[in-house]
Amino acid sequence: MTQTPRNQSKKKAESENTPGPVAVLRSAREQLAELTGLTAESVSSFERTDDGWDLAVEVLELARVPDTMSLLATYAVTLDPQGELTGYKRVRRYERGRADPSRPGG
Template sequence: MAAEPARPRRARPRPTEEHVETQDRAPAHRTSASKRKAGVPSAASAMRSAAGQLAQLLGRTPDSVSSLKPTEDGWQAQVEVVELERIPDTTSVMASYKVTLDPEGQLVSYERTRRYSRGMIDRPT
């Protein structure tokens, strides 16, 4: 088999002064990453922080984070924790905690808002 000849590389055109000026201007829209303030955690980081800090306080590993939303003062998360393990596990007692984080991702407060069995399904009201 014969090897294909190498294709010549195309040289990139150099930007003109006019092009350079327009690159220096800020775009009309910003991405979410550029909107974030320095030191403010991302959603994924805030979620890990809420679960980790609550685990340290309760001495139990969180099962999941069921909601996370940004607030003016940081983040608010709903964290689900197994409070009492039972067999079968669908009868285990779960608790839902509202966790509030400051803008740096540090836990400010937490509150148990609900207890339920793991097998329980929410029904529309």
């Protein structure tokens, strides 16, 4: 199926208005931190979807001494195609010094 020049120009205009991954990740961290009051430390995964973006953001929930005992959480974050946060939820909470249990085969 070939695209008409009009469809091609529409897609080009949409892609020019859509921020790239780096801008989206920076914006998502800032927005989540502003909404929750928590420090977003890193983005552990991201994916562009038909509806925008899905991210997993690692957040410092409770600082402790020593730092390896601090509580972190993974938040599932959704954004629209322009990078505006549309929702988030905590999906995991863990101590910084703890690794996930190993799984068979990997």
